[in-house]
Amino acid sequence: MKIAIPTRNSMVDEHFGHCEYYTIVSLSNDNKIEKTEMMESPQGCGCKSDVASVFQQMGVKTMLAGNMGQGAVNKISSAGIKVIRGCSGEVNKLIDDYLNNRENNFSIFLFF
Numbered sequence: 001m002k003i004a005i006p007t008r009n010s011m012v013d014e015h016f017g018h019c020e021y022y023t024i025v026s027l028s029n030d031n032k033i034e035k036t037e038m039m040e041s042p043q044g045c046g047c048k049s050d051v052a053s054v055f056q057q058m059g060v061k062t063m064l065a066g067n068m069g070q071g072a073v074n075k076i077s078s079a080g081i082k083v084i085r086g087c088s089g090e091v092n093k094l095i096d097d098y099l100n101n102r103e104n105n106f107s108i109f110l111f112f
Contacts, residue, residue, distance in 0.1 A: 001062070002024055002027070002058060002061060003024070003025045003027070003062045004024055004055055004060045004063045004081075005065070006019035006063075007023045007038070008020040008021075010091055011088075011089065012089060012091060015066070016066065016067065017049075017072060023036060023038060023091050024038070027099075033099075039054075042054070051076075052081070055076070055079060056081065060081055061080075064084050066087055073085070
């Protein structure tokens with residue numbers, strides 16, 4: 001499984017469509033981090049880019065995002081990717097919190 005996180009300077013970017021890059025985390029079957037990589041953000045607004053299909057082809061199943069408009073949520077969700085909005089903070093801590101089910105450490109935890 002893979003998780004995508006809109007990122008800027010190792011922090012969750014508050015604006016999905018204008019992030020600097022995406023942090024892509026590959027997990028093993030027992031939810032251990034196998035690999036972390038950075039994917040350059042495509043040009044254009046997130047909801048108008050082809051990023052949803054790229055994520056789908058990469059095997060991304062979850063997106064942990066900060067602020068994200070409903071159009072982008074709909075597009076990412078339609079690619080079969082669960083979107084969790086309202087995340088914030090340092091990316092590595094967010095991943096650790098997510099993998100250890102510490103939802104109360106997320107600023108807002110919304111599922112779509």
